[in-house]
Amino acid sequence: MIRIVVVDDERMVCAHLRTILGAAGDLDVIAEAYDGAEAVESVMRHRPDVVLMDLHMPGVDGLTALEQIVTLPYAPKVLVLTTFDLDQYVLRAMRAGAAGFLLKDTAPEDLTALVRVAADGHTVLSPAATQRLVSASADRAAARDRALAALADLTEREIEVLACIGAGLSNAQIARRLFLSEATVRSYVSRMLTKLGCANRTQAGLLAYSAGIAQDP
CATH class of the missing domain: 3.40.50.2300 (Response regulator)
Incomplete structure (x- = not known):
């Protein structure tokens, strides 16, 4: 239960x-x-x-x-x-x-x-609704610049995973989309959250939207 x-x-x-x-x-x-x-x-x-x-x-x-x-x-x-x-x-x-x-x-x-x-x-995370939240930010351009700067240390694969998180995809869905195992996705997510200083996937998803990289679900 x-x-x-x-x-x-x-x-x-x-x-x-x-x-x-x-x-x-x-x-x-x-x-x-x-x-x-x-x-x-x-x-x-x-x-x-x-x-x-x-x-x-x-x-x-x-x-x-x-x-x-x-x-x-x-x-x-x-x-x-x-x-x-x-x-x-x-x-x-x-x-x-x-x-x-x-x-x-x-x-x-x-x-x-x-x-x-x-x-x-x-x-x-509703992609459309989250896009509205980010767009409502008074410093949208500054937020985008900060988000893109935060992504600078990520690998190409980590950015792909982050984009999927921005779409609200689960680890299983990310694995299917990127042709990876769930264990590999979990490893990427863990390293990525550490690099970004994000406490959870939600914060990472918002960062993806701010940076403009979130994929369609």
Whole structure:
């Protein structure tokens, strides 16, 4: 079972998510939280695999909670719930270590599938939506220059792998696209993240978009 904590200040949203996720046989909503402080406390108490969390909440907001959660021992994957009203806020969350983001109107079958993807350690990243986030950056040109400079030490193959990560591909999908074994892809990803100073695949994916190298999925 994939253990999930749902965080949103609107209780109806939590109830809706609980209903959708609970209908899947392998997903279990073990707790709900209604602000960032409750979210951190709930994660510490229940040790979920995945957290679905709104960012814009009264009191302790989702971004503050996210920054605390990702530093915890056995930190879960945190998926941001958004309506894209706060593009810059979402971008900050991704850079802070969120495993990805979902629109609140995501279809139920897609929601359950994407939660499983996140639980497996893969990035939940919509290429079109991420392109919008990067484009919304006030210093887009400067961000592109910084991203390209960061890629300077990567090998050609590592750049190919990074481009695939930017498309939200899993290791298995990258292996098939580049005709490599999954073990080889994992090795490339590990070395690449170290070279780039990225804490996770999500940060690397954003870097790929900023640099303009992300491939189509």
